[in-house]
Amino acid sequence: MSLVELQGIAKGFGEGEARVQALADIHLHVDPGEVVGLRGPSGSGKSTLLNVVACILEPDAGVMRLSGETVWEGGWKRRDLRALRREKIGFIFQAHNLLPFLNATDNVALAITLSGVGLAEARRRAAALLDHLQVGRRASAMPALLSGGEAQRVAIARALANHPSIILADEPTAALDSERARVVMELLRRVAREQRAAVLVVTHDEKIFDRFDRMVNLRDGRIESETRPGA
Numbered sequence: 249m250s251l252v253e254l255q256g257i258a259k260g261f262g263e264g265e266a267r268v269q270a271l272a273d274i275h276l277h278v279d280p281g282e283v284v285g286l287r288g289p290s291g292s293g294k295s296t297l298l299n300v301v302a303c304i305l306e307p308d309a310g311v312m313r314l315s316g317e318t319v320w321e322g323g324w325k326r327r328d329l330r331a332l333r334r335e336k337i338g339f340i341f342q343a344h345n346l347l348p349f350l351n352a353t354d355n356v357a358l359a360i361t362l363s364g365v366g367l368a369e370a371r372r373r374a375a376a377l378l379d380h381l382q383v384g385r386r387a388s389a390m391p392a393l394l395s396g397g398e399a400q401r402v403a404i405a406r407a408l409a410n411h412p413s414i415i416l417a418d419e420p421t422a423a424l425d426s427e428r429a430r431v432v433m434e435l436l437r438r439v440a441r442e443q444r445a446a447v448l449v450v451t452h453d454e455k456i457f458d459r460f461d462r463m464v465n466l467r468d469g470r471i472e473s474e475t476r477p478g479a
């Protein structure tokens with residue numbers, strides 16, 4: 249079973265003359281353990297596609313299934329989209345989006361408490377996760393004092409905190425040098441492998457293209473081609 253399944257997904261913005269068809273007839277499957285890149289020129293629909301899969305933007309047409317559950321078909325199939333996101337999806341933004349007034353551990357622990365875990369247990373799990381991502385020694389640091397690579401690893405820990413089966417990342421390595429970019433990609437590959445998660449990453453970053461199992465090339469809101477960089 250594919251964890252992400254899109255059939256004929258479309259999304260437009262605006263009305264009349266000003267209408268933009270950001271996505272048209274998108275068919276995409278991402279399987280457990282797969283790390284898929286999404287690339288294309290500016291305005292080709294990459295962020296729109298990621299936000300549709302994240303259930304942040306509502307599509308106009310098609311069918312979307314996430315881990316086997318139909319979540320959109322002519323309308324949302326779930327009332328509580330926040331709960332749906334919390335259960336299934338980890339989102340890593342380009343800018344790490346950590347809360348500036350919480351230290352690294354508590355940024356991760358907060359995400360864990362949202363799934364109903366008590367604070368002490370959430371902090372314990374957060375600390376273990378930060379250790380696992382090799383940023384444990386920065387656990388009590390505030391975000392402003394973290395380097396770009398450290399902050400991105402804390403943000404990844406937060407995205408992984410509730411063991412999502414689908415991990416979405418919008419240019420996660422854009423602010424990192426090539427060495428740190430590769431570390432982030434290795435982490436995502438490891439999570440895909442160990443947790444049998446589906447990972448979908450928007451990227452312009454040529455230095456990591458070879459780290460994807462599959463690269464989906466978008467143009468004008470359509471999938472133009474797919475390539476297998478490693479093959």
Ligand SMILES: Nc1ncnc2c1ncn2[C@@H]1O[C@H](COP(=O)(O)OP(=O)(O)OP(=O)(O)O)[C@@H](O)[C@H]1O
Pocket residue numbers: 261262268269270288289290291292293294295296297
């Ligand atoms: N909220 C919005 N309102 C109106 N138009 C939008 C909105 N979001 C995106 N668009 C338009 O939809 C198209 C696709 O945008 P999108 O941001 O998905 O592209 P992208 O490939 O991610 O681009 P970039 O690489 O520049 O981030 C563009 O023409 C954009 O202007």
